Every structure is written in C-alpha cells, then in structure tokens.
Amino acid sequence: MPFVGSLLSAALLKSSSRSLPSLIAGLVALGCLAASIAAYPAIAEGEILRANLEWLPQFGLEFALRMDGFAWLFSVLISGIGFLVVVYARYYMSEDDPVPRFFSFLLAFMGAMLGIVISGNVILLSVFWELTSIFSFLLISYWHNSAAARDGARMSLTITGVGGFCLLIGVLLLGNIVGSYDLDKILASGDVIRNHPLYLMALIFILLGALTKSAQFPFHFWLPNAMAAPTPVSAFLHSATMVKAGVFLLARFWPALAGSYEWFILLGTAGIITLLLGAYFAMFQQDLKGLLAYSTISHLGLITTLLSLGSPLATVAAIFHMVNHATFKASLFMAAGIIDHETGTRDMRRLSGLYRFLPFTATLAMVASAAMAGVPLLNGFLSKEMFFAEAVETHADSILDRILPYVATLAGAFSVAYSLRFIHTVFFGRQPVDLPKPAPHEPPRWMRFPIEILVVICLIVGIVPSLSIGPFLHVAVTSVLGADTPEYSLSIWHGFNLPLIMSMVALVAGTVIYFVLRRYLASCADGPPVFRRLRGQRIFERILVEVSWRWARLAEQRLGTRKLQPQLRWVVFTGFLAGMLPLTLSGFEPRPFAFSGVDPMFAVIWLIGICLAIGTAFMAKYHRLAALVMLGGVGLTVCITFVWLSAPDLAVTQLLVEIVTTVLILLGLRWLPKRNEGVDDAITLRARFRRFRDLALAIVCGVGMTFVAYAVMTMPVPDAIATYFLENAYTEGGGRNVVNVILVDFRGFDTLGEIAVLGIVALTVYALLRRFRPAADSMSMPEQQLIQNRFDEERPERSAGDTVKEYLLIPSVIMQWMFPVLITFAVYIFMRGHDLPGGGFSAGLTLSIAFLLQYLAGGTRWAEDRIRILPLRWMGAGLLTAMVTGIGAWFLGYPFLTSHSRYIELPLIGKMPAATALFFDLGVFLLVVGSAVLILVALAHQSIRINRLRASDTEKTKGGEA
Amino acid sequence: MEIILSIAIGVMTTCGVWLLLRPRTYQVIVGLSMLSYAVNLFIFGVGGVKTNVPPLLGDDVVTSSLADPVPQALVLTAIVIGFATTALFLVVLLASRGLTGTDHVDGRGDRK
Structure with missing residues (x-):
C-alpha cells in the first residue's frame, strides 16, 4: 500500500501543491495504521497472520508476509509515527521544495520498513532491508544541492549497504543451517543453530548487518552525518524506523541466536561502548539535531545491551524501550525542527530564552526530554528502571557484566545532563540575540499536533503503564519469547530498591555535571573534548579513499596492462589451468598410447600436416605468403581427415571455407607492412626469455591437449543423444x-x-x-x-x-x-x-x-x-x-x-x-x-x-x- | 588412428598458442586459425573415430554403427563461424594498421 501511494505521489512530481501529496501520504499512512489496528483482535489471540505468494518456488523462496505480536507493535509504531510525520512535514517543508518527491520517498521508505517488519521469509527481509537503505539514502540527500546532505547520504548508504550485504550472507548461512528460509522454522530451531559449527559465522554477519543499521559502535558515525536530512526525515528515520530496524532484527532473531557467550560478548561490548560514548558525545554537541542524534545512538546502545544480556526480562525491557524511545525521540526531533524553522538556527550557542516566544512547544519539549532523561512518571523512566534492574543482575560472569551497573548509572547521568542542557540552553536564559529570523513565534496549530500526541502518549504510558501499553507489550513480548515469557510488572513504584537508587544517583549526578560544565559548554567548539580529533567520519573517508582510489590505482598499475600479449598470455594460462585443475583433482590418468591399428597412409598425411603446421609457426613473421600457403596445407590435411573419418559434410565445408579464407587473407596481405630490412636482428636477453616462456606455455598446452584428446577419443562413447538423432532423422526430419x-x-x-x-x-x-x-x-x-x-x-x-x-x-x-x-x-x-x-x-x-x-x-x-x-x-x-x-x-x-x-x-x-x-x-x-x-x-x-x-x-x- | 589425431591436435595447439602470443597481428590471425583447426578436430574426435560410416541413412544401414552426427553438426557450424571471425579479425587488423601505422598488436610499435 505505501508503495502505491509512493507511485501516486511520484505521479504528482510536477505539481507545486503541498497539500495534495501530503494528503495522499497522510491517508496512506492512516490506512496502514487502521489496517494494523484492525488486525489486533486476531493478534491478541496469539494468532500469526500470514499471506503467501509464490516468488521463486524452485529456490524455496516465497513472498511470505507474516504478522505476529512483535511485528504488529512495530507496524503500529511505524505507520502511526509515519502519519504524524506526514502531518508535521506538511507544514515543515517550504514552498520551494519539491514536496511530491519528498512524500514519494517517505512513503516508499515506510513501505520498505513495514516490509522488514512483516516479512515472513529471511531473504525477503534482507531485500526490504536493502530497500530501506536505498530510500533512506534518497531521503537524506533530499536537499541534494547541499554537500553535507550528499556526503551524509553517501556515508549512510555505504555503511548500511555493506551491512545489508553482510546480513544477506548471514541469513543465507542461517538458511543453510536450518534448511529453510522460512522465519517460523528458523525461530523454532534455535538449539540447532546455536550448536552448529557455522553459528559464529552466521552470528557475526547478522550482527554486522544489525549494528551498522542501528549505528552501533564502531559504525555509529553515519547517524550524526545523516542529520543533514530534513527534520521530518530525521524524526522518522531516527526514532521509529531506520535505526530501529537493527534492534528489531536483533529482537526478531533473539529466540534463534541469543543466549550464547559469543552473542553476549559481541553484542554487549558494542552496546555498552555505544551507550556510554553516545551519551558522552551528546553532551558536547552544539547542534540541536546533533545532540539528539548522539542521544539516539546512546539509547540504541542501551537497547542493544539489554538484548545482549540474553535474559527474557531484559528482552522485555528492550522491546519496551524501543517503543518509548520512538515516541519521545520523534517528538523531540519535531520540536527541534520547529525551533530551527522559527529561529533559523540549531546552534545552541546562539539559542536561548525561547520560552518567551514558544511557550507551548517549550513545554512539550520539556516533557519529552524529561522522558529521555528518565524522570519518574514518564515512559522513559520505566524502561530505564528495568534496564537498571537488569544491569544489577549477574548474567554471564565477566568484567563486562560486573561493570555494567556503573556504566549504566554513568550513562544515565550523562543522559540527564544532555537533556537538561537541551532544555535549559534553548528555552531559558537571556533574550536571544542576532537570530537569523528575528521574531520567532508559535508554529501553526497542526504542526504542533504530532508532538502533542506523542507527548500525551509519553505521559499516559508513564503514569498508567499497565493500563495503556501493558496489553500490547504483552502481545509483542509473547510472540518473541514464546513460552519463556517471564513475569514482569509495569508499575511505577517497585519499592525503595537498588534501581531506584541508581536512578536518583543518575538524576543528581547529571544535574551536577551539567551545572559544572555549563560555562564550558556554552562556549566550547563542536564535539567532545579528547575525542574531538578522533572523528569516525574522517577515518571512514580515509578508508574509502584508500580502498577506492589508491588500492584501485595500485592494482591497476601492478596487474593491469595495455599490452595485448600479457593479457593473452594470462588468458591462455588460465585456460590451461581451467582444463588442468579439474582433471588433476578428479584423478585423471593419461591412457597408455597404443600404436596398433594405425593406417600408415594416414600417418604420412599427418606427418606432412604437422610439418606444415610447424612451418607456418616459423614463417608467419617474415614470410607471410609462405605461412599462408602452409596454413592452407594444414587446412587441407584437416579436410582429408574429415573425409577419412566419415564426415563428408565437414570435409566439403572445410574445403570451401579454406578457399574463401585464403583468398580473403591474400587480399589483406597487400595492406600489411613490408619487411623492415633496417631492423637489427640482435635479440635482447629479455626477448629471448619472453620467447622461451611463450614456447614453454605453448608446448605445455599442446602436450596437455594431446593427452586429453587421446583419452577422450579412446574412451567408449556413451550412448548419448546421437542415437536419437540417427533414429529419428528420417522419420521426423525427412532427410537421410x-x-x-x-x-x-x-x-x-x-x-x-x-x-x-x-x-x-x-x-x-x-x-x-x-x-x-x-x-x-x-x-x-x-x-x-x-x-x-x-x-x-x-x-x-x-x-x-x-x-x-x-x-x-x-x-x-x-x-x-x-x-x-x-x-x-x-x-x-x-x-x-x-x-x-x-x-x-x-x-x-x-x-x-x-x-x-x-x-x-x-x-x-x-x-x-x-x-x-x-x-x-x-x-x-x-x-x-x-x-x-x-x-x-x-x-x-x-x-x-x-x-x-x-x-x-x-x-x-x-x-x-x-x-x-x-x-x-x-x-x-x-x-x-x-x-x-x-x-x-x-x-x-x-x-x-x-x-x-x-x-x-x-x-x-x-x-x-x- | 586416435594417437595420430591426438598428436596432430597437440602440435597444432602448440603452434597456435605460440603464434597467438607473438607481437605481430598477422601471426595472431594465423595462430587463431591454427587453434580453430585443433579445436574443431578435438570436438570432432569426441564422437569417436570411425571410418567409412558417414551418418547418411540408407535402406540397409544399422543406425547404431554410424558415426556420431552431433559433433559433426557442431563442428560444421564452428567452421563457418571460424570463417566469420577470421574475416572480422582480418579487417580489424587492417583498420588498426591503417589507423596506427604499425602491425604490432598494441598498435604502438615494439617494446624494447
């Protein structure tokens, strides 16, 4: 459905209207949402909806769609936030932008994302996965006349594209292990997969796919660069969709892959580093969207860490946090977009005191960032509490596991600090000076509407979790965990326990950090201290240049040549190897030569023929005519052979072709250069070596051919299609x-x-x-x-x-x-x-x-x-x-x-x-x-x-x- | 019979490959012709070597004793296509010689 909508919008490319394409997009998104919601009763029963279409049956592939609780939750999230983003974008995009193109890409992207979520075949999943990479590329580069947008888009495409390729390898391996690409079968055979020797390979490739998509360390750097996209795109891609695809995949494959030590080490390391680094980097960003981007990275790190733990309870927390993060992050991005839209800048050093101008937006943003910081009574708090609780538990005893509580608290403190910074710098303080747009005011009513919706959701979920999100979450969790679904409680007050203390510590520490660093932050350059020089982007570009330019040139210099002779030499040599290797590997033995049954006349003819052939080879350089005559002689010998060996048709054709060819070449001889008498015939050592090498190659090929030909000819001819032709030529073809x-x-x-x-x-x-x-x-x-x-x-x-x-x-x-x-x-x-x-x-x-x-x-x-x-x-x-x-x-x-x-x-x-x-x-x-x-x-x-x-x-x- | 044919194929392959690797275009064209002889004979030989049993159906001929017609049909087309490629290559050779003024395969004269 979104794809159809995308085509519809594409058809409107020429029109300059803003409302028509956005209307279409809105209706499509709403339609998807309605369709998803309508499926809820069935899903809630624990059913799995399926739709199958034949795709490539000979490879066991079918176009299978499958919606279970988890997929349902995500579908609602994607189409719901998609709808809100469309409403928002309707007001955000300016008149000058080609709006239909924007909505066309957006819908196509939404379709691809929904495809990932509901595909029931892992190959299909990776196809949709690649589609999201491509459409996100198009979306990020929407303002294609800005260099930053182009670079960001290219980087995200390179990284997620490579990741998608790894994922494809991974799922192929997985399919190979299980023997089917069907998602149900794969999920059901977790034990088989974990005990298979190829498990580690498959795991690594799939993790590469997921980590690149979700911008996990060390692939995190594409996300901030993708912020050059229009804000609605960022809000959509970086809250509910693109980056969530990675963690979605991890949760999806959780029953099949999780629980092993490798899973924990690989995923846990990446997650924890990302969690901490993202939060740390986020504190020091001057760009509003940059701050949000790094905080997204950090929150994804949190989800990844939760998934890595391998305990069912942690997975519940992860899924819960995915939903929460999507809601508050989308609203924050939209708020940042409004600020950018109204003031003309996103630089936090220039923004301040906006509360006076945008009281409503400010309030909404405050609630959303409080959710991000994990303040009680908001949804972020709940999932963060669950995370803290899981962090304290011991899962797999290792250093990683032991440092986790401290890391979690620290990251929590950081996130409090950057949330506070976001609110405090932007909305409070003195009157803003020299803004690009002098008089900021509240945006149109409907531009704020999506944020309001999302913030209200944050509040409802935060205050009465078990009544609001409870049943939906339960459905999703059951579909992932199945029988392992643990007991969990979504209430706000669990008593005065360790996680609560950690939350308090984080809150206080975060506030302290912010006020200590406030002076420095207000004036410092973009980027965190210490790491400022170490830019992932730089490294990436360096590598790209190295691989695509220097290595290519080196390879061209070393291996490439404009000369034909070396190329032909390689062709011949490769041809020889291609003939030789399979024979040696399959145990080919040359047959002993038998000289019996040789007709002396035939032998004499070929003696002449061989002499002529060698003569041709000798004469071709200086005596072209002689060589041509001798070549004709060889041709005649071949012709006689055909006569001798019962092939009259061939003999006739060979004879005639021989005549025509000879005349042709004779005609051509006239235009060839005369012999250059002045050339000194002294042969250099290199030339001698070259000739010797060529001769050796030629002789080796010739000898090989002799053995193979002899073996083939003396083998009994298998009863092949020849008999059929011989028997039916007259009856069916009417010829003798x-x-x-x-x-x-x-x-x-x-x-x-x-x-x-x-x-x-x-x-x-x-x-x-x-x-x-x-x-x-x-x-x-x-x-x-x-x-x-x-x-x-x-x-x-x-x-x-x-x-x-x-x-x-x-x-x-x-x-x-x-x-x-x-x-x-x-x-x-x-x-x-x-x-x-x-x-x-x-x-x-x-x-x-x-x-x-x-x-x-x-x-x-x-x-x-x-x-x-x-x-x-x-x-x-x-x-x-x-x-x-x-x-x-x-x-x-x-x-x-x-x-x-x-x-x-x-x-x-x-x-x-x-x-x-x-x-x-x-x-x-x-x-x-x-x-x-x-x-x-x-x-x-x-x-x-x-x-x-x-x-x-x-x-x-x-x-x-x- | 087979032994002579195999040796002939081997010798022609050797000459063909040797000529193919030479620097003059004319040598290469002759080499290609030579190689095509060898390959044609080889394919022909795959069907077995039989004398005096051409694949012509008569009234009192046992079909199973006839020579294999399939390789023959293949080789027949190969001969004709070989003619076409030789003609094409000859003309390319002439055109390259006309454009570059040399008959070296690289169109750049000799290397030292």
Missing part, C-alpha cells in the same frame, strides 16, 4: 543426411542464430572498411604494378595496363566459362543437402567462390562493372526466409521451426524431397552467399578506392604547395 537434418531441423534455432552472427560480421566488416584508410607506407602502388607499368611504358606498341590484362589469360577465360557451371554445381549441392553431403552452407560458399573466381579472372574493376548481385539484399532475404519458414510452423499449430517433409514427383527430375526445412536451408544459403560476397567485395574494392585516395592526396599536396 543426419548432419544436415540436425542443422536445419532438430537444432534449427542454433543455425538461425549462427547465420544471424554471420550476417552481423559481414555488416561489421563492410562498415569498418567503408572508412578504411591504409597506412602511409601502403599508399604507394605495389611493386608488381610498378614493374608491369614500366614494362608497358618502355614499349611503344603497348599501353599501360596491358600486362595486367594479359596476365593468366587462358586460365581467366576458363574461369569465366566456369561461372555457370559453378552456379549449377551450387544448386546441385544445395538440393541434395538433405539426403547426401551438401546443404545450404556449402552451396552458399560454392556460389561465393564462383564470384570470387570472377574477381580473380577479370580483376576488381571488371568484376564490379558486371556484378549483378546485391549482397545486402541477399542477406536480408536469407534471414527473412529462414525466419518465415520457422514462423510458418506457428500457423499450423507447431512450435517455431517445426518442419514438414514429403516427396514430390517432378517431371524430368523425378522424385524430390520437399521438406519445409529446404526453405530454411534456402535462407541459410542466401545469407551465406550474401555475407561472403559482401566481405570479399568490400575487401577487394579497397584496391580501387586507394587509387581515388591517392589522387585526392596528390591534389591536396598540390593545393598546399600552391
């Missing part, structure tokens, strides 16, 4: 050539993708070559052309270009004659493809070779004048044909690319297979022709373009000289 049937029918979708890739490559090549400009030293005419032209010019009876024309005259005539023959051959290969070796690929390549021959025979210019083929259209037509054939199956009610086949009698030709797959193959054929021809034409065309380029260059130089 199983390879072709697989390509165009069984795995037609792959082929479709593949021809699309081919088309894309052709287009890329074309695009790259359109703007191609050869290197300067390739611009001049090739040497052969120069010789030929010189020869022509020397003889008067010849004109330039004659030699080229006469070159290979007879073969070129034959090549031209061969053109129709080749076309026929291509059609033949295409038609027989379904039953005999052939098919679209090879037919397409054959046809492109036919065109290629024309280029070879007549020269580029001649061929381009006569060519009647538009490669782009062929490609488009091919892709379309293939697609349409596939889609055609839909109209007949079959899945994409289902084929149909039958034989038809044609006059003269006889029986013809006519499968729809033939059309698909036709598409393949068209596309292959188009792509191959496009690539060849684009490359060959460069030799014509260069003449133009050369001419324009000459003109340019001439123009420059003139």
